[in-house]
Structures are given as structure tokens and as C-alpha cells.
Amino acid sequence: MEAETLARTFTALADPTRVAIVARLATGDATVKELTEPFELTQQAVSRHLKVLAEAGLVTRRQEAQARPASLEVERLVEILTWIDARRAEWAARHDRLAEHLRRLG
Amino acid sequence: MRYLHDAPPELVFACMTTPEHLTHFWGPAGTHTPLANIVVDLRPGGAFQTTMVNDRSGDTYTMRAVYVTVDPPKFLSWREVGSDVLTEITFTDRGDGTTEVVTVQHGLPPHMRTPEARAGWATALDRAAAYVKKLTRETT
Numbered sequence: 001m002e003a004e005t006l007a008r009t010f011t012a013l014a015d016p017t018r019v020a021i022v023a024r025l026a027t028g029d030a031t032v033k034e035l036t037e038p039f040e041l042t043q044q045a046v047s048r049h050l051k052v053l054a055e056a057g058l059v060t061r062r063q064e065a066q067a068r069p070a071s072l073e074v075e076r077l078v079e080i081l082t083w084i085d086a087r088r089a090e091w092a093a094r095h096d097r098l099a100e101h102l103r104r105l106g
Numbered sequence: 107m108r109y110l111h112d113a114p115p116e117l118v119f120a121c122m123t124t125p126e127h128l129t130h131f132w133g134p135a136g137t138h139t140p141l142a143n144i145v146v147d148l149r150p151g152g153a154f155q156t157t158m159v160n161d162r163s164g165d166t167y168t169m170r171a172v173y174v175t176v177d178p179p180k181f182l183s184w185r186e187v188g189s190d191v192l193t194e195i196t197f198t199d200r201g202d203g204t205t206e207v208v209t210v211q212h213g214l215p216p217h218m219r220t221p222e223a224r225a226g227w228a229t230a231l232d233r234a235a236a237y238v239k240k241l242t243r244e245t246t
Binding site: 003006010090091092095097098099100101102103104106 | 107109112117118121122130132134135186188189190207209211
């Protein structure tokens with residue numbers, strides 16, 4: 001995963017309201033209007049948050065319907081999880097090599 | 107992640123912060139990191155850079171980071187340039203010549219690790235996990 005893509009995704013999630021919107025969308029698509037109520041936000045504010053999430057590839061807006069419901073891009077979430085797992089595996093292997101290096105020093 | 111090393115914290119910390127040591131274990135399998143490709147300016151704000159070389163193709167990958175906290179031999183952290191991922195390493199002296207090393211990488215911003223955020227986030231992650239399971243089923 002590109003560092004910039006990753007940074008954009010993390011930045012998009014660096015806001016409690018946007019995290020809550022992502023969590024809400026995880027239960028199903030929602031329109032801007034539907035998102036205003038639970039979060040006590042104006043439609044304008046919800047649209048702004050959705051725009052940031054869309055730019056990070058976490059959310060898409062369906063074009064066909066007039067209300068343009070927002071959907072969570074589960075694949076992007078999976079990418080992030082995969083990236084985190086890969087990092088963890090990388091560190092485990094690195095410590096294995098360090099242990100071997102320490103034995104050689106010993 | 108947690109790892110127990112059979113060496114005192116001073117030595118493990120030195121391994122993690124000295125190019126002459128890092129060159130022996132830094133790069134992932136299938137790559138090597140020549141001594142000349144490692145920059146360590148061990149102070150807060152100082153550079154930490156490694157350029158790993160693919161053993162076969164010779165392709166290189168550079169990790170650029172800046173040290174945030176340098177507290178030998180107990181704690182070390184750096185932040186990667188571009189992704190802003192923060193790596194924190196805690197070295198704990200177990201008093202028997204071994205060192206417990208805990209490595210944590212923070213990609214997600216701190217408020218996402220609060221219990222409230224976790225609860226909301228868990229739903230999304232559950233859905234992601236279900237999606238992966240579905241993909242796995244489809245491909246096998």
C-alpha cells in the first residue's frame with residue numbers, strides 16, 4: 001500500500017464523527033439525511049465528512065438514486081487490515097533475525 | 107507484538123539503533139540492507155532511514171522516518187515520513203539477562219483506540235472479516 005494512500009485513509013479516520021459514520025455505514029447504506037439524525041449534524045456537515053471519506057476511498061456515493069446513498073468500501077478496510085497484519089508479520093520476522101544476530105554475537 | 111531476547115536491554119537497544127547491527131537483521135527475507143544504506147541520527151528529530159535491496163532484482167525500497175523519543179535503553183520511537191505511522195519500542199529489563207521487547211505500530215490515530223471508537227470500529231471490522239471469509243470461500 002502506498003504511503004500516501006495510507007496516510008489519506010488514516011487522516012480520514014482521524015475524526016471521531018467520521019469513524020462513527022464508517023461504523024454506521026458498516027450496518028448498511030445510508031443517505032445524507034439518514035446520517036444527520038444520529039450524529040446531530042447538518043446535511044452540509046455530513047456531506048463534508050462523506051467527501052473526505054470518499055476521497056480516501058472508504059466510501060462511495062451511488063449516482064443512480066436521487067438521494068445518493070453512501071456505501072462503505074469494505075475492500076478498502078480489508079486493505080488496511082491486510083497492511084496492518086503484514087506489518088505485524090514483518091516485525092515478528094525482524095525479531096527472529098535479531099535473535100539470531102544476538103546469538104552470533106553471544 | 108512481544109518478543110523475549112536473550113540479551114540485556116543495552117545490547118538490544120544498541121542493535122536497534124546502530125547501523126553496524128541493523129544491517130544484519132533489518133530487511134525482510136529476500137532483501138538485504140547494506141551498511142551504507144542506513145542512516146541513524148539518534149536524537150529526537152533525527153533521521154532514521156534504511157534502503158532495503160531486493161536480493162534478486164536489486165530493486166530498492168527506502169523507509170524514511172524521524173526519531174520521536176530516544177530514551178536508551180528503555181524506549182525508542184520514530185515516525186515514518188509520508189504515512190505518519192508511529193513505531194514505538196519498549197525494552198524491559200527482566201533482570202535475568204533477558205529483555206522483553208514490545209513493538210507497537212500506530213497507524214490509526216489515538217482517538218480510534220478509545221473504547222467508544224473500538225466499539226464502532228468493531229462493527230466495520232466484523233463486516234470486513236466476513237467479506238474476507240466470503241472471498242476465501244469463493245476462491246477455494
